[in-house]
Amino acid sequence: MNLSETNNDIQLTMVEILEFIWTLVDNTILIPQLLKANCVAFTLKWINMKELPFAIQRASIRLLYNMARHEKGCDALKGADALRLLQEFKQRTLDPTVDDTAYEDMRLLFSMALALLTEPKEIKSDAKSLRKVLDKLMQMTVNTAQKKNHKYGDFDISEPLVVFTKLFVHDDIVHYCVKESQVKNMKVPSKIAFFCDLVMQFRGALANDDELDQLTLTALMNIIWSISFHDDYVNELKSSAKFLITVKSLANDDGEAWVEQYVPKHMSSVKKAAAGILWNLDENNPG
Incomplete structure (x- = not known):
């Protein structure tokens, strides 16, 4: 035809x-x-x-x-x-x-x-050439985050986040998204605060059987792990006691409540990402 x-x-x-x-x-x-x-x-x-x-x-x-x-x-x-x-x-x-x-x-x-x-290493890492795409991905994440069901148009919040887990292997993309990306209607003062707040929102994914919520939490933890490798953002990540408590609890979680859900192989588990974040923040005692 x-x-x-x-x-x-x-x-x-x-x-x-x-x-x-x-x-x-x-x-x-x-x-x-x-x-x-x-x-x-x-x-x-x-x-x-x-x-x-x-x-x-x-x-x-x-x-x-x-x-x-x-x-x-x-x-x-x-x-x-x-x-x-x-x-x-x-x-x-x-x-x-x-x-x-x-x-x-x-x-x-x-x-x-x-x-x-x-493959992450093959992705074009020039943030300048990707600005429009990165802005749209960040805006999509903000828009979906503000919806009660975390969906905006055809997209679930997990979708742009999973893409970011691949893009955030590049330092200049991390810096652009965190510092320079053009986003409207964000209700927190910084992009890092936005991602940290989302982690705390989705902490309950471990206690329910929603596979998309669990994928969202996995992606968020991988994103923040990538951010935590950069000294410029360590202090802000450490500034929220509530966020640190959440990450420590995730590092200790045994994962028994997780439903069967496909997770891309380029992402680490929530527990591993949490341990990595704590190590990078010099908070590696999860107890």
Whole structure:
């Protein structure tokens, strides 16, 4: 089927099907089942088509992003030459010199997918070239944090946080996000205070069976562990007694309440990250 030549009703049906699938695989545990249906090959074929309708382009990129959230999805996408095809799609469709707000969401999805598919050391570390993406990721995190269900639009708060865990291996990206990123409506005085407050909000993830809450806490602890390697931020991290008590309790947690949940292999466990934070802050006695 040539999707660029189908009528509007068929295109709408295709978009609805793709949206249903991407909603279904928001639960990353289901992604391996999607791979068995050869979804990688079909989706990459679609984004490789010229003049593909925008709605199908966006739905396809969203689906690729969701598949990239799982290690098996990453492996399947890499094996199908997804990085090259995505770069070609970017050059053909997401020209950064074109100021078209209709593509802003898709540009962000593309960047998130690319970050998840790329090994941390291979990710472009020039924060200046990534400013728009980093600003949008920070803003998305703030927006989702302020919602009662921690969702904003199509995104759960865990999604930008997991992407940050990959990006924060680069010092200049950490510094940009913490010091310079442009964020509106943040209700705390600093980005570090924002991340620390989120840890305290999600501390209860250990006592419930919400896998996304637990993934969020895992990502947050990895993010703060990355931040804690920088001397510039140690004093602020140590300034909150409540935060330190929370981290110490997490370092002692046995994890018995954790539900079965896929966690990307590039992230450390909450307990390990907590111990690392305490060590970096010279608070390595969790007792």
